[in-house]
Amino acid sequence: MKLSMWMIANRLTYFDLELHIKEHAPAILNSARLAYATNCVHVYQEKDYIVCNGEGDIIKLFHMELTEAFEIVQGIFDFYEDWMTALLQDLQQKDYQGAIDRAWLVFKNPMILFDGNTKVLGITQQYPADSMDQEWEYLCTYGYSSLNAIQQMRYQHSNIDFTRHGVQAFSFEKDTLLKYSGYTFCLYYKDILCGRLNLLLKDREINTGDLQLITQLALPLEYNLGQSVSDKNKNNRNVFYNLLTGHPYEQHCLETQLAYQGWSLQELFYLTLIEVQEQNRQQDFSQHLHMIAHMTEQQLQNCVILNYKSYVLILSNQDLSGNSAAMNFFAVLCRNNPIRIGFSLPCKGVESTAFLLSQAKAAIRYGATSQASEQYYHFYDYAMDYLLDTPLGHQSIHACMPAVVRLWKQERASKDDLFSTLKIYLENERSVLKTAAQMFTHRNTILYRIKKIQEILSCDLDNSYQRDYCRLSIQILNLYERSSRRR
Incomplete structure (x- = not known):
């Protein structure tokens, strides 16, 4: 060493x-x-x-x-060598608490190791719960960062990129929830955030030697936490990352992260995808990706921002493509960076967001082919291409026009016949009389249903693309239902 x-x-x-x-x-x-x-x-x-x-x-x-x-x-050389060897053994055995306790022998200050979901993996036991501040007591008691602490870090230090790899200093004003300044190291494995190491200043000042040791300690921590990513029972990655990329996650982690964001399980969710086009040097590209992610996090503070391969993922409970402040920010990004932006459809319920990543990627893929000069691409505009390319299944169902899916589910729940009326109405080239005759229903009833359908659809059926998307969605849903019955 x-x-x-x-x-x-x-x-x-x-x-x-x-x-x-x-x-x-x-x-x-x-x-x-x-x-x-x-x-x-x-x-x-x-x-x-x-x-x-x-x-x-x-x-x-x-x-x-x-x-x-x-x-x-x-003897100091021997001490550090033995210390690091023993600490590595702790990590190999996934004894994170033992590793943090051993780290105290060197740092002589409180330390916390978090996974990618702000869950405590190890916390210095030499400091009882009531010996520090209110947040320390919360961490010791519940094993997670408190919502108030997350908010304080997010808004008091919006100028600091807490997602940047490496050591960063932080401090707080007096009389706040978090009373101790210190240093944080954001841990990554293959460009995926997998944890965080915090060292607080309480009993002694921290100098260059301590920061060098943190950096040396971070490398085996990143590898060990990253390797645990493939273990379903010890998944340390951010739960939203796992959710969006189709990997296993723990329900209580999801609920905790939703609480941090102030979101509920059954809200409408949207995914915006920033594709960063690669430069000549891989190191420059990685730095560029993190820079854009940090800028996005500063400007869109009520969103979840994640790095994924060559993308920055933005999960939100609002449609950013309809938000003027967000679109102004995207316009600045596009003017100054080689990027393209894809917008998914909305989905109801956070667990359905797993289908949004493929939509946003498809929007960029189809859009860049047909309109290469553009930088914004909405999946809605390319949904028919996607549906024709995608095998029948959950991906295709979630790619159908959301309002049509709503009518489909609603008819199965309440037997209101709105979905069936829309299907026959479009098959009869929007003739009310023919629709009424085919459904053996009075014309006024059909007119009433169509009015309700139009209110739910919120689209222009005079527009040929929207009409065709609506018709194709109906066909996909009916085919999916018949296929499900045969299983």
């Missing part, structure tokens, strides 16, 4: 010492030596003190013999 002079200095605080270390002295040192060697700490006597020289960064130790000083410095 490579150390920096700051990491070494942090283990020497009980001795009489003097530091001459550059603020960002790198972690490149392999061991202690009594003679100079590259990337080693050269320990030698000078005047009445001992010099520990790590590639130009100096620690002076007073009132100590050379042999004793050398053994102490080399």
Whole structure:
């Protein structure tokens, strides 16, 4: 394990010492030596003190013999090596609480490890629930971040990209729910947020050595949490990511995240997809993707923002394509970045959002083929292409015109005949008389039904595309129903 002079200095605080270390002295040192060697700490006597020289960064130790000083410095290398080895064993065994308890031996401050759903995986047990602030007590008691804490972080620090990979500092005003400042490290595995590590400032100041250790600790944490993603019982990814991409998730995690957003299970939901077109260098592309995600999170604070491959996913309980502020923001993004934006249909119920990702992607795919100069694509405009390309099943049902699906479900629940009336009305080229005759129903009844149908559809049946989309949706739904009966 490579150390920096700051990491070494942090283990020497009980001795009489003097530091001459550059603020960002790198972690490149392999061991202690009594003679100079590259990337080693050269320990030698000078005047009445001992010099520990790590590639130009100096620690002076007073009132100590050379042999004793050398053994102490080399012992620090051994300590960190043993500490990291034991910590890695904790992670391999998925003993996250044990890893956090072991981390305290080095950091001597409170630390919390969260998964991608702000669930506590480990919290420093040396600090009882009532020894910190109100949020610490909540974390210790319930094992999740509180809604109030999420809101405070979101709105007091809207200028900080808490989704950016790496270490970031944060602090709070006095007399708030969160009283302790500190550092947070957002953990990613294959560009998917899988956790967060928070270090709070309580008993000692944090310096460069601590931040270097956090960075070294983050790598095995990311790998371990990322590997757990494929384990259905230990899924650490954000539940909305799993929901949208069709992966397993835990219901209580979903309900917790909905509470954070102030959403309910049965609202209408929409997905907006920003496709970021790849640049020449993969590193530049990844940074560009995260930058756009951060800008989006700042501007659309009541949405869930996620990175997915070359996309930024925006899950919302409102239609952003009809929101002037959101569309103004998208216009700025489009002018300054190589992106395309796809809008899904709405769906009722958060669990149905699993079908929206394919819709938004299809909107971009079909739209870019037929209207390459455009940057906005609505799935509604390409739904017929999608339905003709998609095998009969849940994906195709959710791609049907939403109002027609509503009529279909409503007729099966209440036998109101509105869906059947619409079907026959369109088959008879919107002739009320022919529809009435075919349904053996009075003309005035048909007129009443059509008025109710028009109120629900909210579309123009004089428009040939909307009429054809409506007719195709009816055919798909009827075919799906007949197919289901045969099973």
